[in-house]
Every structure is written in structure tokens, then in C-alpha cells.
Amino acid sequence: MAQETTQEPPSAPTAPARALLPFILPAVVVGVAASLVFVGVSTAAERLQRLLWGPLPDALGVGRWSAPWLFIMLPVTGIAVGLVVWKVPGHAGPDPATLSLHAPVLPPAVLPGLVLATALMLAGGPSLGPENPIIAANVGLTAWLGARLMPRTPDTLWPVLAESATIGALFGTPVAAALVISEAMAGRPMRGRLWDNVFAPLTAGACGAMTTTLVAHPTFDLGLPPMGHPRAGDLLAALVIAPVAAALGMCAVYAFPHVHAAFRRLRHPMLMLPAGGVVLAGLGVLGGPLTLFKGLSEIGELARDPQDWSAGGLTTMAVVKLAALLVAASCGFRGGRIFPAVFVGSAVGLAAHALVPAVHPSLGVATGVLGMLLAITRQGWVSLFTAAVLVASPAVLALLCIASLPAWLLVTGRPQMQLREDGTPVR
Template sequence: MTADEPAADQQAALRADPFGPLRTRGYLMLLLLTALFGVVLSAGAYGFLQAVAHLQKALFSSLPHALGFHGVPVWWPLPLLAVGGLLTALIVRYLPGNGGHQPAEGLKTGGAAPAAELPGILLAAVASLAFGAVVGPEAPLIALGGGLALYGFRLLRPGAGAREQALVAAAGSFAAISALLGSPLVGAFLLMEASGLGGPLLGIVLVPGLLAAGIGALVFTGLGTWAGVGVGTLTIPDLPHAGRPDVAQFGYALVIGIAAALLGTGVRRLALRLQPGVNRRRTVWTPVAGLVVAGLAIAYAEGSGKGTSDVLFSGQSALPHLLLSTGTYSAGALTLLLACKSLAYSVSLSAFRGGPIFPALFLGAAGGILLSHLPGLPFVPAAAMGMGAMSVALLRLPLTSVMLATLLLGHDGVTVMPLVIVAVVVCHVASARLNPPLPGTAEPAAAPAPA
């Protein structure tokens, strides 16, 4: 597979011998490079996530005490979200690249960002995540990993062909989210589904991507142990054992799938409805969006007696507490949490920069726990079905959604997987009927293309 070989000849060669590229010296060199990029980019992703976590703690916990407050005032999120909104707006407006893709339009993975756009993507993500917007880190990590890998590859091999560049960019994205989602395989399936990879090219792209993701997961493990902060994992220990599914629970899977489709459609449509106005007057409406998110968090805290962090942020850190403390949440508190978090999620998607995965998981868990107050529905299967269904409602990636929901439950994930599959399929079909196609996603690309 050479840079100057005509594209038509490459396609014909792949059809005749799909595994031919695996036997070439150039492909082995490509694997070595992607392994190197996997080490560097996963270390960078680890640093990014730790920096965001420390900034969140400094802004929302340490700063109030440093300013002389004896506790964190209930109004504290208001100025922080306003400042975060203004910073995000200025970065998106004045730096190249629009701060990355707009999360209200879904999770986009097609093409690597040019080097000139990477600072804007990084800064917009930090301004959104650190100041409490309800978005996740996965989309910026995918964009930064792919863009940095492509930039480094072009420096090392300036004459490389478009196909090699696309493979390296995809591997960089694999490496950047290798451990964020709890398993290199989940990241692999996420990127495969989101980019629409298929056919003979799938195996060619997947091998360097899995190599980079696997090395990236080892780097995350090593850095977490060395730094003394532990290793990130989505699996939540000490949950009650989930028994075998029964007929009633399969019936609830239909209900949860439809309910998630309705809620996910509402979140998505509101975000898309707000987005054009934000784009027209970004420096005005993004700070206002931050104030709305903060106001919703304060309203929830005042109405439920819980912390504002349940509504703020992506929900990645708050999800284990929610699942392990279900007895402390009344049906009223969960209903208020669903309402405030959903609205804050929509507003954040319309104005800030980040990804949709973890807020969807958190909303799904909260909705499932709320429905578990009904007879015959234990909360663990209910939360798993809710997480899978809400994930597919926002991501449109059914296989990834099933894997994410079951991974969280560890050994019980296999037990509840049939229920999750039913809820995900029902929600996926219902969402397709309720939602028009997203802009630019009517036909998925055959493979990620370099910028």
C-alpha cells in the first residue's frame, strides 16, 4: 500500500486480498508509529483529565474557602458558569476551528482537525468542563488525539499518502480515549460505529487503533499508580447482585426504551433549537447559558437538599455515588434531578464544547432508579436499561450503548445484558422515528479522512 498507488488500484487490491496490507513492511512501520503515538497521546489525555479534575476542585471547593467563605455558597456556580461561558464564547469566536464540533449535533469523528485548530479545541474544552458545563471530555479527546497524531505523522513522514494519514489519525483518537470509557474495546467500538467504518478496510484500520488503545490503557494504569490517584474505571463495585431477568422486566425494558427516546428527543431538539441563536451572538448567549445551567443546579440543590454537583459537570464522577446511594434519593428528588439535569444538558450542548456520553449515562441511571420505585423492577437492571437507552438516544450508537451500560455493572453486566439490548433497540428505533437526521449525518462516511 504505497502513497502513489492509484486509489482505484488500492480498492481492487483490497477486494482481492483484504489482508494483503498486513504483510507489508510499510504496515509494520505504521504499527510501530501508532504504538509510539499511543504512549504519548494517552499520557497527554491522562494529564488533560487530571488537570480538568483539579481545576474543578479548585474552582468549586478550594476557591470559596480561599476567599473567606466558611462553606461553598449556594450561589457559587452562577459566577463560575458565567465566566466559563464567556471564556468559551471568546475562544470559539476568535480562535480557529470553532472550538471543535458543536455537541448538540452528536458525536462526530470524521476527519482529523488541522493543527491550527487544536489550541482552540483544547481551551474551549477546558473552559467548558472545568467551569461546570454539562458535557463530557470524550469529544475533545477524540479530536485532539486524532489531530495531534496526524500532525506528528506528517512531520515524521511528510510524503505519506492519504490512507496512511487517515489510519494514524484514527489510531490517535483510539489512544486518547483508551481508558476514559473503562476499556480499550469500548473506545474501539465507539469510534468504529461513529465513523461508519466497514468492509475490508475495517480490519486494516482496527489493528493500529487497537494497538494504540491497548498501549494507551497501560499508560493510564501506570500513570494512575505512579501519581497515587488510582486508575479510572467505569465499573462500579459493591452494587447489589442482579438476579436473572423475568418477563416483567422485559416489559419494563419496552417502557424504558420509549421513555428514553422521548426524553432524549427533547434534550436534543431543545439544544438544536437554541444553538442558532447562540451562534449568532455567542459572547452574549454563552454566558447566559452558563447562568441558566447554574440556576438549574441551584434550584435542584434547594429543592432536594442535595449538592449542585448532581446537575453540574458531566456526571462521570457523580454516577457511582448516585448508584451506590439510591436509598437517599426520594422519588421527588429524582424527578427534580431528571428535569434540571436534562435542561442543563440541553443548554450546555447548545453553547459549550464537550461530548454527550457521560451526561446521557447519568440521566439514564437517574431515570432507571426513579422507575425502579415501580413494583417488580430492581434498581440495578432499571439503571442499566436507562443508561443504555439514554446513551443510544443521544449517541445513535447501539452497540457502544449496550457495552457502556453493561460494563458499569461488572460481573452482573452479562446477566442484565438481554434487558439492556431490548431497551437500546426499542429506544434506537423510536428515536429514529421521532428525530430528523442531524446536519451532515444523513450518510455516514466510509472511513475517517485526514484534514
Template structure:
């Protein structure tokens, strides 16, 4: 990496980090206007308030998608497919997305997240960052591949609290790994710049660090036992991730066939989201903050209650993904995985709570994203050091199950948006 490349990575990463921080501040501001925790701020009874916000949000989502549904991104997998295409692009560069397309995609994400969608901000941020990077490529005299990679690294670094996962995401499972690997050095510079810049705009960041109970690991034998519990918890968490993958494309096709109107479809998704939120408020929003609430109330939850929570979270997420709401599925999958992992602790009091909680997160994230290394690096920010071996164990078990199932394992699918 020469000096010019390092400087450009620094500048682009910092600029994208600032814009990402502003984007997240806007989302937080609107969420605060509409919600107090998981309760609506509207002057209505709790259930009616949730219905009004979620269905009203669906109305706005549908209006934004009207006449532009086919060329608008749907979820994180769409964004990752586009990122991989850009990073590995050869020959004539693809035209940069139009400004109005970027504004519509950004607004679609803001509305979805503010209205309580069971989705994360990573997909809108990634789409926005790549689009802005492409538009800056010619001015900075860099290729579209470099612009997309550096922009993605700068945007996701602040969101996930560190540079490692964001630079690995475009490399792992890439169709052009050599091309992506050549940009790793510049990607780290852009990631660090994006992280610092985002924290300048959003001092408390967008995530949190889970406060876990003492793992009670004092000896090597204790560690071995904890990892055994982690491996056991990773199994239901992996299949929770599979359920999310298996349901996304069929339910989207079903929703489009039964409800051709984008407005009606998105409002129906908001209705299902609201009903899930009324049944269990923890199913609203992306899930990373709700994970701490889930852990803190574990003593009040049975195995069946946790299983029902996993099902409700998956239903809420699938309802959003299938009906046009825009966001990412990493955080909802991780929440479902943590709840599935805690089922082991609820069933077996001797289980190590910290281990099963962390392993569930790693397993579900790896099952959905199919990038176990990137998922593990992302989760470094959310889990304290004693839990990291359990995260690795969970991701490893999920990867093993995927390998054993082969073609029978559900695969991530993309609607593959058309040219902008």
C-alpha cells in the same frame, strides 16, 4: 495488518494515550481547585460560589470563542462528523489543523469542564487526538485516515476503560464502513497502547465502576423478570435522549439569534447551568460520577423528584451545548437515562433496581449516539457483569423505538465546522 502498521499503531496510540492522560489530569486539577464535590471552593455562600464559577467560566468560554466561533467545534457530534470524514477521505488529504486552533479547542474544553459544565471530556479529547494524529501523519508516513482512526482509538480507549468501544465508534454508523473496518486490527493495537499509556499517567483512570445492589437473579425466571423491568425502564430513558437531541439545534440557533455576542451567550449558559446546579447539585459536571450518588440516594427520591432531575439535567446540558461550552453529550445523556430508568423503580417497588439503572444508561446512550454497539461496549467498563444484559436490553429497546418512529425520531445534528 503488517508489522510496520502494528508498530506505528502502538507508537501513535501510546503517544495519544499519554497526552490524553495529561489533558484529563489538568481538568481534574482545575476542578479540584474550584470545587469540593459539587460545592464551590470560593469564599462565598454556596449558591453565590456556584454562580461565580459557572458564570465566570462562561466569560472565559465566550472570550475563547470570540472571532473564532464558526470554525471551533461545539460538541461530540461535530467531532464524530469530522472523524467520519477523515476516516472515509479519498483523494487529496485535508490540511492538518493549525497548532493554535488545536490549542484553542483544547483550552475551550478544559475551561468548560473545569467550570462544571454538564458535558463530558470525550469531545475535546477526540478533537485534540484527531488533530495531533493528522499532524503526525506525514512524519509517520501514514494516511490521514489511518492517523485519525488510530488517534481516536488511542484517546477514547483510556477514557472509556477498554479498547472495544473506541475501535467500534468510527465503524458503526460510518459513511465509509469498509474503510474503517480494514483498520480494526491496527485500531485495537492503538487502543490497548492508549489504555496502558493513559493509566501510566492517570493511574486511577477517569471513570468508575458502579457499585450496584444485588440484582437477585438466581433463576432463569428471575432473569426474565429483570429484563422485562429493563425493557420498561428503557422507554422513558430513550425519550430523555430524544429530548436532548431535539433541543440542541433549535436552542443553539435561538441563543445565537437572541445573543449575537459569544461572551454574553456563554455567560448566559453559565447562569442557567448554575441555577440548575443550585436546584440540584447532581446536574453539575458530566454525570458519570454523579450516577453513583443518584443510585445511593434512590430511597429518598420520588417519581416526580426523579422526573424533575431528568428535566434539570437536560436543561443544564442544553444550556451548555447551545451557548458555546465545549464537551460531549454521552455522559450527560447516560445520567439522564439512569435517572429516567430509576423512575420505574420508584414507581414499582418490585422492580429490579440494577436492571432499570443499567437499561436507562444503555437506552439513553444509544438514543443520543445512534451507535448501540459502541455504547454497549463503552458501558462494559462502568457496569459489573450481572448488569450487562440489562445494558444490552436498554440499547436494543432504544434502537427498536428509533426504527419504529423512523423519520419522526430526532436525529443527531452537527454544526459541521468549517475547515480549520
């Protein structure tokens, strides 16, 4: 009787070094350039923000965070961005409600207006971050220059390098870029080994992250007390907080197409954006100044002394900030949703700590951010990574992985916070 033999399927061949070396220089150049674009736009917006929310209201004799100034600044920001969307060539890109973190390649004529609208938004106070439009600007610029300077290079390489470089610059580490790119590759046919495919994007992300670190010195660590050895109560808290945060985020996701449609009925950016500014001003009065802007520095204020905030006050800020994110993303402001969602998740986690002091604040923040980001972005790796780096506590990693399971079951297969051209949600 013949002996049966089994053969293992051949593994994907590893690319030789000579096939990868030509990508190093383009990846380095793209990484540095993408970081400088991000830092330049962010720095300009921060300087304008300090002027608009400091010396200017002081000179006018108006309180910086008073209701009158909010009802001046937010609608005026809507008017300024509306003028860019209306009059500047390219109209600051497509409807931001239809875009995700993976940006399309936009024509060069669109990019100046997109960058200008983003800087005005960041300075004026709407609750959006810089990530989506900066990624789109870097992708468009890199694809345009790459096709002209290195025409023999595959066109598909440039968007991946620009996206990786910008994500590395945004988070100050190439790990986030590698995770996003590997997650995107999971659903696509891939030639060769995974590490060969992420070699050039990882190089670009590392150079983008290092450039930002050297120039701007960013940090995501909130300085919360580190966790000790996890206990059974910590596991229970993680399994509760992450799904609760995800459920809260899904409320905004389900409301998104309806709020977007309401603003679209105004039909013109000079009506939609100022109207959104008025609503955002009212939310700012209700939630306080910490619920304005992208939310990254405001998270630090929340976490500086968690005992100063009541559970009710933190819950109010979380709900108001989520509503502000929903309105800003619906009425046409150009911006991303990761950083404001991180603020909402942090407020949810600190509210859990204020309500049940046995919940460690680091665990509360990490699991709250995890659940909120899973609902808003559907980026599993980025959600885990962001939640982990905020607290810099290795003990929380296993709890985050466990907490992500019920939170993911809550959000998977359901509408996303992204719309098609006809206004229906992407699933």
C-alpha cells in the same frame, strides 16, 4: 442432463502478517500519546475544579454550592470560554453543535484554544464531558505529526488511530474503540477482513486504555448489587425503562435546533456563553450540585445508596441534567455528551427502582443509560457497552440486547443531536 453447481462467493483475503506489522509501532505511540493528552487535560481541569469549588468560595465566605456562587461561577466560566473562542487563534474549533464523536482533522493552530476551552469548561461546571474535544485535539495533532514524521503512511490512518486511542483512553478499555470503529466501517467499502482493518486501531485503543489504567486508575463500575438469574418481571422492566429513557432523550434532541438558534441570535461568543452560564446556574440551583459537571463522579454518588433518593428527586435531577446538557451543547461550550447522558440515564433507572422496588437497581441503571445514549449518540455498540460496564453484571447483557430493540425503533430515522452548518438537524 448437466448437473448444476453452485459456487460460494470468494471471501475477502486475509492480510499477511508482514502487511500489519509496520502499523504496530505507530499505533502504540499514538495510543500512549493520546492517553497522556486526555489524562493531562483531565488532571489539570480537576485541580482547577477543586480550587474553584473549594478553597476559593471558602476564602470568600460563600457556600460552595450556594446559589450566589453558582451564579458567579457558571457565568464567569462562560466569560472565560467566550474569551478563548473570541480571541485565541482558531476560535476553539467549529461550532460544537455541528460535530459528532468522529472528529474532523483540525489545523494545528486550532488545537491549543480547543484544549484550553475544554479544560475551563470541565472545571467550571457546565454539563458536558471531555470526549468530543479531546478526540478532535488528538486527531488533529496525530494527523499533523504523522504527515511529517511518516509521510509515506496513508493520511487516512492517523485519524482512525487517534480516535481509537482516545476512546480506549476515555473508557479504560479497547473494546469501546473496536466497537466504534467497526460500526463506522459498516457503511464504508472495506478491503480485506474486518479484523485486519481493526488491527491497528485496536492496538492504539489497547495502548491508550492501558496507559490510562496505569496512570489514572479509572473505573466505571458503580458498585451496584449484581443481578441474579433474569425473571419475566426483569424483561418487562427492561422493555419499559429503555424506551422511556430514549423518549426522554429525544425531547432534548428535538429541542436542540431551537435552543441552539435562540443562542445564535446573540451572535457573539461573549454574549452566548455567559448567557448559557446564567441559565446553567439557574438549573444548578434547581437540580442541586449533582447536576453540575460532566457527571461521572456524580453518578457514583447517586448509586452509592439508591435508597436515599426518592423517585421524584431522581426524576427532577434527570430532567434538570438533560436540560443542562441541552443548554451547554447549544450555547457554545466545548464538550461531549456521553458522560452527562449517562448521568441522566442512571437517574432515570434509579427513579424506576424507587418507584417500583421490584425493579433491580442494576437493571434500572443499565437500561436507562442504554435508552438515553441511543437517543443522544445513535452509537448502538457504545450504548450497549457503556450500559453493561456500569453494572458489571453478566446477567443483564441479554436483557440489554432485547431492550435495545424497541429503544432503537424509537430513535432510528429521526433527527440526531447534531446540526448542519445551516442549523438543521442531521438525520
